[in-house]
Amino acid sequence: MEEENATFLTEFVLTGFLYQPQWKIPLFLAFLVIYLITIMGNLGLIAVIWKDPHLHISMYLLLGNLAFVDAWISSTVTPKMLTTFLAKSKMLSLSECKIQLFSFVTTVTTERFLLATMAYDRSVAICRPLLYPAIMTNELCIQLLVLSFVGGLLHALIHEAFLFRLTFCNSNTIQHFYCDIIPLLKISCTDSSINFLMVFIFAGSVQVFTIGTILISYTLILFTILKKKSIKGIQKAVSTCGAHLLSVSLYYGPLAFKYLGSVSPQADDQDMMESLFYTVIVPLLNPMIYSLRNKQVIDAFTKMFKRNV
Incomplete structure (x- = not known):
């Protein structure tokens, strides 16, 4: 009866960051400026890869995506x-x-799959360099790209579908600077334990x-480097994998802490600085890193x- 008599909310307020009024502008x-640089940097990288035929190989197709x-x-x-x-x-x-x-x-899910695919690509390039062109063909690369995007879409559809069972009547304040799933579930007046379970299972x-794929790929790379015992080989491997490894470290650090450490209804509010890092800062840095x-x-x-x- 209480739920039937409740006034369901259809508008929300994003709290955003806490700051003094003078810091607004x-x-x-x-x-x-960060956003403009991010867009120009990433679109510029896509244009370079698109224009240069020498970059139409799996490594750069993955990077462009x-x-x-x-x-x-x-x-x-x-x-x-x-x-x-x-x-x-707001x-x-x-x-x-x-x-x-x-x-x-x-986008977050697709990026995880892309980073895992790039790790596999790098492991093939270093562990089996002579067979690399035969293994990582453009056809296989496109198939992996399609699977990455389809995986991202399906993951999003699952959480969207489960959102339809929720109602909002007590609070319309989302403690975040964008609509993220955990802060949204916390203000629902419907039991959201099933939604939290879905986040835990699927995310x-x-x-x-993806982390397992990356770890296995870099373990194989490490063993290959140790077998070679060549300074030149080590330098080539570091040059080949350095950018991707740095990108993975920047991306997965805050993301792992956020989603594996904050999936219970009793958890504290999300740390917005961590979210800011991988939604704003990492997309800015990636074009520069690569x-x-x-x-x-x-x-x-x-x-x-x-x-x-």
């Missing part, structure tokens, strides 16, 4: 965050919240699978720049 400008997903996830989160700095109202509708959540879960499974450490990308960018000048 500086924060807006700072995140705007990672750049696309980074631009996507940044565009999912940052524009709404920017409006909260200037707009008097309200958004339930449908807007669900759309943002769907886009967010899709946890994706996490274990471009500055890759001579072929730098050369391709230089050629494209000279042709356009």
Whole structure:
């Protein structure tokens, strides 16, 4: 009866970051600059890979799609965050919240699969260099890319479907700067234990699978390097894997802590700084990490720049 008599909420308030009023404009400008650099950096990397035929191999096809997903996830989160700095109202509708959540879960999951696929690609390149062109063909690469995106979409659809069983009547305040699933579940006036279980099962499974793939790939790489006992071989392996390993470390650190440490209804509110790191900072850094450490990308960018000048 209480649920039948309750007034169901269809609009929510994003609390965003806590800051002094005088910091509103500086924060807006700072995140705007970060967002513009992120979009230009990732789209620029995609353009370089697209224009240069020498980069039409699996390693760079994967990198181009990672750049696309980074631009996507940044565009999912940052524009709404920017409006909260200037707009008097921080309200958004339930449908807007669900759309943002769907886009967010899709991109985050797809990025995990892409990072795992890139780790496998690097392990084949180092452990079986002579067979690399035969194993990592463009056809296999495209199949793995399709599976990564389909996996992201299916994961998002599962959580979206389970959201329809929830109602919101007690609070409309989401303790976050975007619609994330855990803060949304915490304010539901319907028992959300099943939703928390789904997060634990599906997000946890994706996490274990992708991290496991990365760990196995780099274990094989490590054994191959140790067998060679060559300084030149070690340097080549570090050059090949360094950018990806740094990107994985930056991405999985805060994400693992967030989703494996905060899946119970009694858990504390999410640390927004961790979310900020992998939704805003990592997409900004990835193009720099992969471009500055890759001579072929730098050369391709230089050629494209000279042709356009």
